[in-house]
Amino acid sequence: MVEKIGTILQGLFNGGIHPTEHKEATAEEAIRPLPVPEVLHVPLSQHIGNPAQAVVQEGDRVRKGDMIGKPEGFVSVPVHAPTSGTVTAVGDYPAPHPSGLSGPTVTIAADGADEWTDLTPRPDYEQLNPAEVRALIRQAGIVGLGGAGFPSFIKLNPGPERPIDTVILNGGESEPYLTCDDRLMRERAEEILQGAGVITYTVGARRVVVAIEANKPQAIAAMREAAEDSPQIEVVAVENRYPMGAEKQLVYSVTGREVPSGRLPADVGVVNQNVGTAQAIYRAVVHGEPLIERVLTASGAALAEPANLTVRLGTPIEAVAEACGGYRDLGRLIMGGPLVGSALHSTTPPVVKETNGLIFQTSGEVSQQPALPCIRCGACVDACPVDLMPNEMYNLARNREFERIQDYDLFDCIECGCCTFVCPSHLPLVHYYRFAKNEIQAKEREKEKADIARRRTEARDARLQREKEEKEAKRRAKKKAADKGEEGGSDAREEAARKAAEKRRAQREGKGGKPAATESTSQETPTESAPDQE
Amino acid sequence: MAQPPTSASLATPSSPHAHGGGSVGAVMGTVIVALIPITVFSVYLFGWPALFLYLVTLAAGLATEAVALRLMDRPVRAHLMDGSAAVTSLLLALSLPASAPWWIGVLGAVFAIGVGKQLYGGLGANPFNPAMISRVMLLISFPKELSTWPVVAPLFSGGALSFSEGLRVTFLGDKTPALGMDAASAATPLGHLKTELTLNHTVGEILAEGYNHTQALFGTLSGSAGETSALLILLGGLYMWRRGVINWRIPGAMIGTTALLALIFNVYDPDAFPGPVFHIMNGSLLIGAFFIATDMVTSPTTPRGQLLFGAGCGALVYIIRTWGGYPEGVSFAVVLMNACVPLIDHYTRPRVFGKERAGGPPVGDES
Numbered sequence: 001m002v003e004k005i006g007t008i009l010q011g012l013f014n015g016g017i018h019p020t021e022h023k024e025a026t027a028e029e030a031i032r033p034l035p036v037p038e039v040l041h042v043p044l045s046q047h048i049g050n051p052a053q054a055v056v057q058e059g060d061r062v063r064k065g066d067m068i069g070k071p072e073g074f075v076s077v078p079v080h081a082p083t084s085g086t087v088t089a090v091g092d093y094p095a096p097h098p099s100g101l102s103g104p105t106v107t108i109a110a111d112g113a114d115e116w117t118d119l120t121p122r123p124d125y126e127q128l129n130p131a132e133v134r135a136l137i138r139q140a141g142i143v144g145l146g147g148a149g150f151p152s153f154i155k156l157n158p159g160p161e162r163p164i165d166t167v168i169l170n171g172g173e174s175e176p177y178l179t180c181d182d183r184l185m186r187e188r189a190e191e192i193l194q195g196a197g198v199i200t201y202t203v204g205a206r207r208v209v210v211a212i213e214a215n216k217p218q219a220i221a222a223m224r225e226a227a228e229d230s231p232q233i234e235v236v237a238v239e240n241r242y243p244m245g246a247e248k249q250l251v252y253s254v255t256g257r258e259v260p261s262g263r264l265p266a267d268v269g270v271v272n273q274n275v276g277t278a279q280a281i282y283r284a285v286v287h288g289e290p291l292i293e294r295v296l297t298a299s300g301a302a303l304a305e306p307a308n309l310t311v312r313l314g315t316p317i318e319a320v321a322e323a324c325g326g327y328r329d330l331g332r333l334i335m336g337g338p339l340v341g342s343a344l345h346s347t348t349p350p351v352v353k354e355t356n357g358l359i360f361q362t363s364g365e366v367s368q369q370p371a372l373p374c375i376r377c378g379a380c381v382d383a384c385p386v387d388l389m390p391n392e393m394y395n396l397a398r399n400r401e402f403e404r405i406q407d408y409d410l411f412d413c414i415e416c417g418c419c420t421f422v423c424p425s426h427l428p429l430v431h432y433y434r435f436a437k438n439e440i441q442a443k444e445r446e447k448e449k450a451d452i453a454r455r456r457t458e459a460r461d462a463r464l465q466r467e468k469e470e471k472e473a474k475r476r477a478k479k480k481a482a483d484k485g486e487e488g489g490s491d492a493r494e495e496a497a498r499k500a501a502e503k504r505r506a507q508r509e510g511k512g513g514k515p516a517a518t519e520s521t522s523q524e525t526p527t528e529s530a531p532d533q534e
Numbered sequence: 535m536a537q538p539p540t541s542a543s544l545a546t547p548s549s550p551h552a553h554g555g556g557s558v559g560a561v562m563g564t565v566i567v568a569l570i571p572i573t574v575f576s577v578y579l580f581g582w583p584a585l586f587l588y589l590v591t592l593a594a595g596l597a598t599e600a601v602a603l604r605l606m607d608r609p610v611r612a613h614l615m616d617g618s619a620a621v622t623s624l625l626l627a628l629s630l631p632a633s634a635p636w637w638i639g640v641l642g643a644v645f646a647i648g649v650g651k652q653l654y655g656g657l658g659a660n661p662f663n664p665a666m667i668s669r670v671m672l673l674i675s676f677p678k679e680l681s682t683w684p685v686v687a688p689l690f691s692g693g694a695l696s697f698s699e700g701l702r703v704t705f706l707g708d709k710t711p712a713l714g715m716d717a718a719s720a721a722t723p724l725g726h727l728k729t730e731l732t733l734n735h736t737v738g739e740i741l742a743e744g745y746n747h748t749q750a751l752f753g754t755l756s757g758s759a760g761e762t763s764a765l766l767i768l769l770g771g772l773y774m775w776r777r778g779v780i781n782w783r784i785p786g787a788m789i790g791t792t793a794l795l796a797l798i799f800n801v802y803d804p805d806a807f808p809g810p811v812f813h814i815m816n817g818s819l820l821i822g823a824f825f826i827a828t829d830m831v832t833s834p835t836t837p838r839g840q841l842l843f844g845a846g847c848g849a850l851v852y853i854i855r856t857w858g859g860y861p862e863g864v865s866f867a868v869v870l871m872n873a874c875v876p877l878i879d880h881y882t883r884p885r886v887f888g889k890e891r892a893g894g895p896p897v898g899d900e901s
Contacts, residue, residue: 013887019552098546176552248888261888332545338552345546359551366545370609372558372616373658378835379556382781387884391835409886417550424556425658431548 005221005237008214012256013249015385016241017418019176019339021215025306026179026299031187033310034323036083036110040314041093042068044104046352047143048150049075054106060087063117065290067139068106077141077151080290081117082312085110096317096335096352100345108314119288130202131157133285137202140284141291141353146170146181146245146274147336149354152281155273156202158266164203168254168265169196171212171219171275172238172245175337178357180295181275183308185212185219188279189226193233195278198285200232203271210235210275211254213244242339243416247272249385261412276356291353296320300334300360302327311351318347320358331363339417372425380419380429386412390419390429397432402440410436475500558657561830562617564777568770569624569825575766580632581689582700588627590704591639595623598644602652618657622646625825626665629758629818629865630672633684635707638676642668662872663832666865673865683722683757722757723816725861727808736805747815761818761862771824784833785823787844788851792819795852807856819851822864832872839875839882846871 045051052069062068062081069079085108093105125133138153158164169192173181185192196208210227212220214237227233238244238253248259250272257268265272273281276295283289292313299306304325311320317335321327334341336357351358380390388409396405410433419429478500577584599619603610613619623643630638650664651657673680687694695703702708723745730740751764774780793810800809813819818826827833827847834843847867854863 014884017554019554098548100546252887258888261886263888330544332551334551339550341549341551343544343546343549343551345544361551363545367553369553369557370612372612373656375558375561375618375658375830376833376835377561377830378840381835381884382837386887388886389835389879389883392879408883409889412886412888415549417552420550421552421554422556423553424558424561426553426557428547430550434548 005217009236009238011239011241011253013385015383017421022177023179029308031183031308037315037319040108041350042106042314044069052079054090056087063115065117082292082314083110084113084115094349096349098342121288123286125285133202143353145276147356162266164205164271165269166207167200167205168272169210169275174242174244177299177359178297180297182216182219186222189222191279191282192275195282198281208233211238213240215240297357298324302330302360302362314350327360329362331366332361334359369426371427379422383418383422394432397436558616562621564779565621568773571766581695583703584632586704587639590636591627591643592623594640594643595619595647598647622664629669631683636704642672663829666868669865728861737808764815767820780828783840784828784844787841788823788848791845791848792852817862818864834878836882839878
């Protein structure tokens, strides 16, 4: 059944691509909870920013929702126990990261009781001020669930100089395979809109726009039905084009406002949140539940039974695969969507807050095409949603022309992957841009270090010079005092001056045996000996 | 279920992990398919010599590519399979008179691939369209061979050449069979017009005899293979556009500019300047616009740059046709504009999202 979706808002950004959706495998799979595994490995870094600091030790008993890691610094959020049980280890465990490296992780053996900690629901959150609501959102460990993992409380704090009039709920989900946001909108539209209410209250906006790609008619219908009695909430169908879900592209398409380069949507009066994040914010504020689970899509040709699942954070990916009937001929495992997600080394790492999808691809799906030279076809220029010149940037990166590549606005690249997707020569273009960015950033860090060293040397030289001058000035003052003392100064001063004068005389005589004839004309007294005086 | 796989078995390149499925081979294959109708039709029109010339040129082009790749230590098979050498050779062959001797084709192909493409570094590195730079070389070096056009003698018709006569034309340089009984060269409409205009005839007088637009549309007039049927070239262009290999900008700007200039001058003095329809239907403007100027390697990559490039080609074609020493100027026009491509690309960079065109302060800063 296809419901009427009305006008489709055309994406205003240029370029973009239409990858094969692969969504049919899970679009009709209702979200089902994955049983809590016996052992959970909860990484302390599940967000952009500083990792949380463990506040539990081996042997501690925790209840579901207890804080096990406290935020460290400003850009950081706490991490909570996903179930009740016993902490069996606080140490390193393989992280869901392309590097395959391990990160600090709290391992919890579940006790099966799944008992909540004491929660403080705030359905009356409008009694609190926005800063207090933000604090609740931070305490609940909420980060962007669209895959970026940026702490939400920061996004919800644009500051008084950036008034927000519109909150956009991002239901774009333009990445292939992923259907978790689609299902969430169909099944929990009410909670998402409640979350939108919390967000608008926090940022002081009046208008909410729920933007959903036109290929999700049921989600659009469900959200429209839920928003029926809320005139401030508008549910719009946006054109089906990747990367519609990219923040600035979506803001532009929905509001016509172009977020300036290097700035945030808040600079044009917009706050953007993923629909999943909105739902999590609702659970966190109104029910007091910290973020301990998320909805994800497990899909891909290598997986027996693709599904949409609610998974406790810290559940090993292997356990997710088992719940989906297992996999065979696995060639690539992608966390997130195939365009911006990360390929993982194994199924050992756990599900984290950023895990919106787990794509199990067969070895046959891993591209074996060798790269050919660029034929300047310009497909990448046409596909770039930021209107960059990917072909030129590729050449410059290859030739390590890091100065010129910045003239080509390298740092405006959002690494969406459209250029690589369309490249007939199968060049790993985005890879080159990452390389160039890393090189430039490394150089800048080096330069910064060198600058610091230079500034230190200069400061030291200046300090030595200043000390020299101060001593000289002191010496002169003493001498003056001594000269005065002869006319009737204090005994002590006279004594000191005399001693100093004697010392100098002795030195001079020692050096050249010259008579102390110039002693009184101390203006020209050479300063070489000044440091030796004390 | 097996043990969890380890890093040794899973592919972990960086994102994106999806590809649209396009390839250089597919692009070139589309161009070749688009050229098939016009190629087959020209063989029908000019008989066996056309077929022999195409085969010889193609073989020489592919051989040169293979030798160059071997010398450069590049994978020969993978690059030959990309089809770019085949496209270049075929376009060159289609731009030659069908009665040209075999060595013209061989020389042209060796020069196009060897000098025009591989000397610059091979696929993607050549600044000039290899087929056109080679044709320009041939035209300047061998003007007689390059401007002696065979009369139209369709296969299976009364005037058609036999297989052996065809062999003689191509491999022994015997012109008599191809040029007809009186051994006189046929003239292309553009060449005819140019000659007659110098004899103080008016455009109206010249075109009244032996020319009409219908013939030009279906291609039963003399010329190189690529100059004959406007309809089949349009068909090929449409196919490439549908397959996303070309866009409308370069062909549109090129044809539009030539037509506009033709219109302006035709209105100014219809006796001295033929109208836009004549200019579009004759010569190699159409094949140039759809197949030559759109060569990806040697044309701009920016949208505005493509418009500018097409307009430049179109203007040069009109200028050379009207005031130049040659009756046709597509190859010169394209090669001249090829030289401007780096400059055009540099000055027509798109405005980056969130930035002013000059790359200066971001837009909306004042709001």
